[in-house]
Amino acid sequence: MASGTDSGAKIVVSTLELLRSRGPGAVTIESVAAHSGVARTTIYRRHRNREEMLTDALVTVGVPEPPSANMSGEQLMRWVIDRSASMVFDGIGFGGMAALLTDTDPAFTDLFRRVLHLHRDALEDALDDGKRRGVVRGDLDPDLLIDGVVGALVAEQARTGTVAPGWAERVFTMFRSTVLG
Numbered sequence: 127m128a129s130g131t132d133s134g135a136k137i138v139v140s141t142l143e144l145l146r147s148r149g150p151g152a153v154t155i156e157s158v159a160a161h162s163g164v165a166r167t168t169i170y171r172r173h174r175n176r177e178e179m180l181t182d183a184l185v186t187v188g189v190p191e192p193p194s195a196n197m198s199g200e201q202l203m204r205w206v207i208d209r210s211a212s213m214v215f216d217g218i219g220f221g222g223m224a225a226l227l228t229d230t231d232p233a234f235t236d237l238f239r240r241v242l243h244l245h246r247d248a249l250e251d252a253l254d255d256g257k258r259r260g261v262v263r264g265d266l267d268p269d270l271l272i273d274g275v276v277g278a279l280v281a282e283q284a285r286t287g288t289v290a291p292g293w294a295e296r297v298f299t300m301f302r303s304t305v306l307g
Contacts, residue, residue, distance in 0.1 A: 136162040137169055141183035146219025150234035153180055177237050184241040187216045193252050199261035199306045206249050207294050207301075210275040213245055220283055246272060263307045274301060 140162035144153045154176055159166040173179040190209045193202060214223060218238060229235050249272055256262035278297050282289050 133164045133168050134172065136164050137172065137179065138183045138186050140164075141179055142187065142217065145180070145183070145222050146217075147221065149221040149225050150180070150218075150231045151225070155179065177233060180234065181237050181241060184217055184238065185244065188213050188241045188245040190245070190248050192248065195255075197256075197261070199256060200302075202252060202256045202261060203301070203305045204294070204298060206253060206272065207275050207297055209245075209249055210272055211279055211294065213242070214276070214279055220280075223280060262305050266305055271301060271305060 137158060140158045141153055144157055144161055155166055155169050155173075158164070158179065159169055169179065173182060190212075193205045197205065214220065218226065222234075222238070225231050226235055226238055246269070250268040253262060253266060253268040253271070257264050257266060275297055278300070279289060279293070282293060
């Protein structure tokens with residue numbers, strides 16, 4: 127029998143895989159149990175309902191550890207780009223993004239926005255720290271930068287059906303002067 131930690135990890139992985147591949151409507155306690163091999167009773171011991179299960183999984187990938195305190199502006203900017211993209215790639219996927227944009231699952235939209243707020247707070251705090259340390263421009267609007275990064279990701283996927291290798295480097299090059307001066 128799997129340990130509690132193994133069961134918890136399996137629940138998170140299955141929740142996110144179902145979310146990314148089939149959208150939030152496919153994420154139920156029953157579907158996660160079937161996908162993960164973890165008994166429904168085990169899932170219910172950890173999570174009262176689908177919302178708690180989804181929130182836990184999204185917080186796991188969506189709330190990044192703070193960056194190193196001595197990162198250069200370039201390193202900090204790359205960290206922000208990577209963490210912004212990760213919320214889509216490792217978190218909700220483009221299926222979840224579509225559901226969010228169309229509000230097809232209002233409960234999911236509400237819970238994702240709560241987690242997204244935590245995610246963005248972490249990125250904004252890191253950028254604000256970079257401003258205080260003088261490694262990024264003092265007039266940088268963190269919200270607008272994060273929106274621009276995520277918008278570029280979604281636009282490339284919509285335009286081409288994929289996110290090409292080198293996307294993060296192209297985004298870095300495009301926003302470099304905005305962030306670093």
